[in-house]
Amino acid sequence: MMNNSRPYEYQNIDEIRYQQVLLLDNQDELKIYLYGYEQSKLNNVIYNFLGIIFLGIPFLIFNAWPQLKTIKFKKCPLETASVLLVLDHYGKYTLETVKTDKLKVPNIGPYNLRYFLYQHTKYVWDIEDKVFSTLDNLIPPNTVDDYLNNTSGLFDVDYIDLYKLFGPNKISVKIKSYWKLFFDEVFNPFYIFQVFSVVLWCVDDYMIYAGCVVVLTLFSSITSLIQTRKQSEAVHDLVESSVCHQVKVVRQNLLFEINELNINPVELVPGDLIILPPNNFVMPCDAVLLTGECIVNESVLTGESVPVTKTALHSSNDVYSIGGLHRRQTLFSGTTLIQTRYYENDDVLARVVRTGFDTTKGALVKSILFPSPVGLKFYRDSLKFVFVLFTIAAFGMAYCLYVYNERHAQLRYIITRALDIITIVVPPALPAAMAMGTVYSQARLKKAGIFCISPPIIPVCGKIKLACFDKTGTLTHDSLDMKSLIPCDRSQFxxxxxxxxxxxxxxxxxxxxxxxxxxxxxxxxxxxxxxxxxxxxxxxxxxxxxxxxxxxxxxxxxxxxxxxxxxxxxxxxxxxxxxxxxxxxxxxxxxxxxxxxxxxxxxxxxxxxxxxxxxxxxxxxxxxxxxxxxxxxxxxxxxxxxxxxxxxxxxxxxxxxxxxxxxxxxxxxxxxxxxxxxFLGFLVMQNLLKEQTVPALRTLQMANIRTVMITGDNILTAIAVARDCDMVKRHEQISVMSVIDEDNEQAIPRLHVENDGLLYGDEKCHLAIDGKTWEILKQHYSDLIPSVLVRATIFARFQPDQKAQLIGQFQKIDYVVSMVGDGANDCGALKAAHVGVSLSQAEASVAAPFTSMVNDISCLIDLILEGRCALVTSFAIFKYMALYSLIQFITIIILYHGLQSCCRRNDLSARWCQRKT
Ligand SMILES: Nc1ncnc2c1ncn2[C@@H]1O[C@H](COP(=O)(O)OP(=O)(O)OP(=O)(O)O)[C@@H](O)[C@H]1O
CATH class of the missing domain: 3.40.1110.10 (Calcium-transporting ATPase, cytoplasmic domain N)
Structure with missing residues (x-):
């Protein structure tokens, strides 16, 4: 029932198998590390004891840093582990429980299943290889003929095991309740620190100030809670907007009686045979089409609203591949079947291949729920700065202790004064305040027709240094004009x-x-x-x-x-x-x-x-x-x-x-x-530029943002369009880098650039390169790639996967990259870019973090402006709060110093008086 693509692979990193690396994609880039642990009564007692005697503070710390929570457990081999410490690619730790179940796995038989769930994906223990892997690796792949030769429904008994194995077919994005959001916020270390500060000020009779801070904190927390809730509702609505309520499946009982049942789509499992209705049906899962034809709107996944025709599988021994060869035979979860077509009285049948979060839509929703962290250096540095402030506060406290000790002040007084220093130096509301700019930018973007499903990316828009554009439908109109037809008669035009x-x-x-x-x-x-x-x-x-x-x-x-x-x-x-x-x-x-x-x-x-x-x-x-x-x-x-x-x-x-x-x-x-x-002839068509293309590109260039075109079209057409839209100025030269065709196929292909000096200097010259040359560059001249990338402006005849690779290469040379595209062939690139903008009529699509209903590239300028606003606001708040704290700290230290000198003077004058009398 499963497909052959293996997006998940594994690797052992030692023989004893206390730990394992699990690759989450084929490019070795995303991986998680697994460490095995088991329950230990002694460690558990120590853990709870420490937690209780320190008034629950350790629990809060363990909650924030799960890797510390492992003191509760004992290290053990993965084979026997009941708990796994998972370290992700970005250095974030989580603890996951290993569960067990007894069931029958298709084509394998009875199986004692050990598994854990991580970010909605099920990883199972492979008994033979002794590693955790995805379900895809456990079940042998099916060929196209396997699918075509079996057009009967699942047996009821098999269904139960499959349901246990794959779980319910649900992509549920829970809207967090206000209470849950509030508690998440409360257990944030900064919030706890803020509560601590307020309590301290109240003890210190500093009521009015404490009251003001409480009111301000409540205001900012409530605003942020409402925004987070709205965000969670938006993602939830996006997922729910394409949900179907009933589906017809074919099942068999033990007497081989075939029943057609209307079931809730949640009950579907991979392997189920579904009968597709004639029209307006939202696919509840990924399924391969076995008979008939379907016309599908895939805009929710790709952003492109042109209907796509899906045809049934045709006999072959090829292994079925969902995203590759058989994409046009696969119906994807969340897409809408506008119409199904059938032959004679046959039903249009499809076999379920993936359900729930394993579907293409599920994978996209997961990328929204678990985004890769926004790597803005400013945020990382601001956290470092907070730690520096803590160090300064520690010195301040030491000095304060010294001063009050000298004065023989009461212990309670000494402690309050010393702790007060921390609350002065470290502004507890700093992170929350810095996020406020993003909240307002998002609201303004919405008004401008740009929807954002990942607000933390907004400030990144302000840092864009390279803007990549698709050509057809993005820089130019979607619609074409027929220019002429050039027939070819007996090999002559x-x-x-x-x-x-x-x-x-x-x-x-x-x-x-x-x-x-x-x-x-x-x-x-x-x-x-x-x-x-x-x-x-x-x-x-x-x-x-x-x-x-x-x-x-x-x-x-x-x-x-x-x-x-x-x-x-x-x-x-x-x-x-x-x-x-x-x-x-x-x-x-x-x-x-x-x-x-x-x-x-x-x-x-x-x-x-x-x-x-x-x-x-x-x-x-x-x-x-x-x-x-x-x-x-x-x-x-x-x-x-x-x-x-x-x-x-x-x-x-x-x-x-x-x-x-x-x-x-x-x-x-x-x-x-x-x-x-x-050969029959050429069709010549004209594809006009959108009105906003030229002004928008000029604005970007004036802001020193590099503009680049990545298209599937012919290199000469791309060059002409680049000149027309002013991406390349009239006086600037374009050189084409190409591969020299060699007679000897074994030889390493040579590259040719019309203007050799280009790679080493001439600023006014642009490079144009096509997909074929790009492949040769990657294979044989990878060291040349960075110099090519800093010079090249036109990338033509690029296939969808090459577009995504190119974006990755730009990121490797430290560009903050945006990609604006309009459809299916840009999906990979939109996901890969720091800032992906999909021009789509759909209100929001999961194809990219930003969806613009303004159907031209001017939306990128709005995004950059809003991103800069968000960044500038964060900077300003940071500077204000940091200065405010430091000024207050310095004045207090000066006061303490004055107090100390004053005490000394008082002491001296007292002694002098004593001596006189
Ligand atoms: N409907 C079609 N039928 C046949 N060939 C097509 C069709 N649409 C496009 N092509 C050809 O395939 C090439 C690649 O198309 P693709 O959609 O990948 O990119 P594009 O539309 O040319 O440009 P862009 O990547 O800028 O959108 C086109 O340049 C064209 O020559």
Whole structure:
């Protein structure tokens, strides 16, 4: 039932296994350390004794520093541990209890399960390897055929074990009650110190001041409690906004009777077979589609609201992979099924693969609940400063003790005065006061249409030094204008065409444009990728999905058909046979940013054979085409258009053999379709800049913030857009770094930069680099990466994972990086950046910490301004409080010093008087 991806791995760090390192991702970057402990009666007694005799203070300390709490336990091997001390990647400790359960694990059998829960993830003890690992590692992965060959529901008996193993299918974000928030605050060491200060002042008859501090503290605590509560409500609402209340599952009892049950989605387990309803259904889990087709809105996860088509799995021996190869066959938790489509009377079936916090949505919610700490040096330094103040206070106390001792003051008086010094020197409300700026900035951002799900990141916005932008949909409009069509006839480009009427209606090129897309009709409106939409509208063909009713049954052979529209009037179809001129789209391989293309298998009802049409990035299509079908001036013409900033898409086709039947089309692999193609021509489109792009970029540059473009588009188009939007000024030079094609494939590829001096100096020169060169740089010239990064402004043909890697590399050279993007291919980069901003119509998406409803990059300027406001407020409060405390401390020390001298003088004069008398 499980997938093959292993995001979690483990490593032993010693043979005795008292401890273990658990890798939480594939890049070795996130890891947790586990240390085994067991109960010890003696240590427990000592722990409680210490706690009681010191009036509970040790309990408060142990609560704040859980690693100290381990004195209650005894170290032991992990194999027998009942408690684990977990140290995370950022140096934070937690204590977790190891629980046990007896159950049956699928494909393994009866199992004595030892496990612990850490940040909503279950880690189980692997009896064979003697380490803790995730459930994914315990259960062998399934192949695609494993899923397809089993279309029956779970047995009731198996369900019980699976439920025990995986737990309820719930992503619950609890809204903390005011009392709980209050107690969390009360047990904060700074708050305790504040209470202590107030008590001391009251004892000292310092009532009015104590009263004022109480009122101010209450005011700031209540404001902060309300804000924290609102924040927790916002995350809760975001999670709950996409919750479904009932789901239909197929289960079997011991008599092999199959039942269809309506259950609460909380009861779902991986392995359950669910029947998807016709429309408007929010997915309660991650599930792989076994039959039918679904149109899904994934904006809650990706920020992109263009509907995505999900198709059923097709037979193969590949291991099922949820985030990689089979993403387009997987329905993700929290996304909305706008429509499901089915063949004949079949149900649309999906198999549950992940539930609860293990789902993609769960992982994103966890990243909100357990964010990586904001590494602002200012906050770390301010805490250090508080410790310095404590040291100063200690000297002050010592001096105070000395002065009052000299005066033979009462013990009670000496203690009060000495403790008073600490309350003077250390401002207890400092951390709370410093966070106030963030609270107000967040409220102002909301008014500006920018939603924030992680407020501690707001001050980081004020420190941004590098602003990265996606191109299409971010710097430029989403919508495109069709510029022209350049057909290719017998390996020669013909003249560009601006009206489809001048192209033969029966040509393969027109057929390709009519059917090579991923469009669908929702509520009577044709929807899908803007590029597909503009291309299809250009053909003036009509799009027919069988039946007006959107949930109508689909014809078995041709689920969707396209027919020449009446608008193509210049070419009237004449013969009777022409009535049959319509094309059925039999199979789609949806567009993938990683592959940079999409394809369809189609059937012209007038022809006996099927045809495959492919469209995508010209470089990609070129590599799939037969050489003889490519015009000699392919690259020259491509450059001619791309240097002007046009978006060029190449189209190609191949006739499939007669024996390629409907059944085979359903089984065919993408690689078999997308090869040996014949080139058909170029589609040239214009993608205009958004109005706010140029002014916003200029403002950023004036503020000395570097701007960079990371796009999936062609490098020349990217360069042209960078010039148009003033990211690169007219007088500045751009040099392209590229790989020199070598005949010898074994040799280390060499790099070429048009202007060699660039890497070592010339300030006015920018570097442009594409994804292919980036791969070579990483593999063979990693030492060059920092110098390339400080010079490069344009990163083109970058795949989604490369975008995320690039952000990571920028962070390694100490840039505070922001990334603004609009959709699915930016998700990784948005998560990786210090400040990720998703331009989305959705009020908030878990794709990035900030979601802007202002659909252009000007929102980044608002964010930077608010971030700076929050930072400046924190600085000002810090300076004010620190100065206030130090001035008060110094004046008091001067007073004590005066008092001491005065006493001495009094002593002397008393002695002098005594002598005189
Ligand atoms: N619907 C589509 N069908 C076929 N090919 C497409 C489609 N959309 C984009 N492409 C091609 O794939 C390439 C990569 O697309 P991708 O969506 O990753 O980036 P992009 O839209 O070009 O740019 P950006 O990363 O700035 O959003 C595009 O440059 C284009 O050549």
């Amino acid at each position: 013909t003249d560009p065409v601006t009206d489809i009427c001048y192209v033969d209606l029966k040509s393969k090129l027109v057929q390709a444009m009519a059917c090579c897309h991923d469009l669908t009709r929702i509520d009577g409106v044709l929807q899908g990728d803007p590029l597909d939409l503009i291309m299809f509208e250009f053909t003036k063909w009509e799009f027919e999905e069988p039946g007006n009713d959107e949930n109508a049954r689909f014809d078995k052979l041709a689920p969707t058909t396209v027919i020449p529209g009446k608008m193509c009037s210049k070419q009237v179809l004449q013969s009777e046979d022409d009535d049959l001129y319509q094309i059925g789209i039999i199979r789609k391989f949806p567009f993938s940013s990683t592959l940079q293309c999409m394809s369809v298998v189609s059937r012209n009802l007038q022809e006996p054979c099927m045809t495959a049409f492919v469209k995508g990035a010209p470089e990609k299509i070129k590599s799939m085409c037969n050489r003889e079908s490519l015009p000699n001036n392919f690259d020259t013409l491509l450059s001619e258009y791309t240097v002007q900033g046009f978006r060029v898409i190449a189209i190609a086709y191949k006739n499939l053999p007669r024996k390629f039947t409907w059944k085979e089309s359903q089984k065919a692999k993408r690689e078999v379709i997308e090869c040996n193609l014949n």
